Amino acid sequence: MKKIAFVVSAVAVAALMQGCAASGKSAARYWDGHKYLMLEDHWGAPTEKQEAEDGSFQAIFRAGEDCTATFNVDAAGIITSHEFVGQSCRFDAYNRLKNVEH
Numbered sequence: 001m002k003k004i005a006f007v008v009s010a011v012a013v014a015a016l017m018q019g020c021a022a023s024g025k026s027a028a029r030y031w032d033g034h035k036y037l038m039l040e041d042h043w044g045a046p047t048e049k050q051e052a053e054d055g056s057f058q059a060i061f062r063a064g065e066d067c068t069a070t071f072n073v074d075a076a077g078i079i080t081s082h083e084f085v086g087q088s089c090r091f092d093a094y095n096r097l098k099n100v101e102h
Contacts, residue, residue: 027095028069028084036073043096046071063099064088 031039036059040046046059055075062068067086071079090098 027091027097028071028082030095031071031079032082034079036071036077036079039071039079042094044100047100061097061100063090063097067097069097 039059043061047062048060049057050060051057057073059071059073060068061070064086065088067089068084069089070083070085072081074080092098
């Protein structure tokens with residue numbers, strides 16, 4: 001019986017951890033196709049901004065040691081794609097990355 005309870009607990013913890021990662025990815029995915037200025041108004045200034053000669057740029061948001069959300073923005077200011085990496089990411093009730101390092 002103890003073995004079954006342990007297995008159920010392990011599965012529940014794994015599902016919970018997966019849910020946190022999934023919510024972060026969906027929070028980042030939401031912004032694809034939206035204006036970058038809307039994201040900056042919502043999340044605040046990025047930790048780092050890497051600009052290209054053609055006017056496009058990457059906005060990089062870091063929170064903690066193992067959490068990075070990178071948004072690729074075209075010259076018109078539209079978010080074209082994103083990359084979300086990290087297991088220690090936290091989001092507030094408004095799907096903003098918490099504790100963004102500036």
